[in-house]
Amino acid sequence: MHAxxxxxxxxxxxxxxxxxxxxxxxxxxxxxxxxxxxxLTYTDKEQVRAWLRSAGEQTDDYLFGYVRLSDGSCKMRSxxxxxxxx
Numbered sequence: 001m002h003a004x005x006x007x008x009x010x011x012x013x014x015x016x017x018x019x020x021x022x023x024x025x026x027x028x029x030x031x032x033x034x035x036x037x038x039x040l041t042y043t044d045k046e047q048v049r050a051w052l053r054s055a056g057e058q059t060d061d062y063l064f065g066y067v068r069l070s071d072g073s074c075k076m077r078s079x080x081x082x083x084x085x086x
Contacts, residue, residue, distance in 0.1 A: 003015065007069075009069075010068065010069055010070065011067065011068060011069060012067040012069060013065075014065060014067065015056070015065070016052055016055060016056075016065040017052060017056060018049055018052045018053055018056070020052060020065055021045055021048050021049050021052060022045075023065075024048050024052065024065075025042070025045050025048050028041070028042040028048060029041060029042050029043070029048075
């Protein structure tokens with residue numbers, strides 16, 4: 001897992017972890033959201049935990065969440081990269 005973090009006045013960009021299960025569950029279990037995504041709607045929080053565990057082991061993809069500092073809401077973004085980010 002990558003440990004990069006970037007913080008601005010309004011956002012914190014950081015890797016997603018298993019501790020984010022509840023926040024991630026909010027959008028991956030919502031069919032209104034997942035109909036536009038490349039993954040199916042999750043039906044069990046354990047699926048989310050398993051996915052976050054496996055994502056943390058990836059070395060060829062950078063899966064990060066962004067936290068809105070004003071209210072602590074967490075979202076997700078993924079990007080593939082080659083080489084160093086900085």
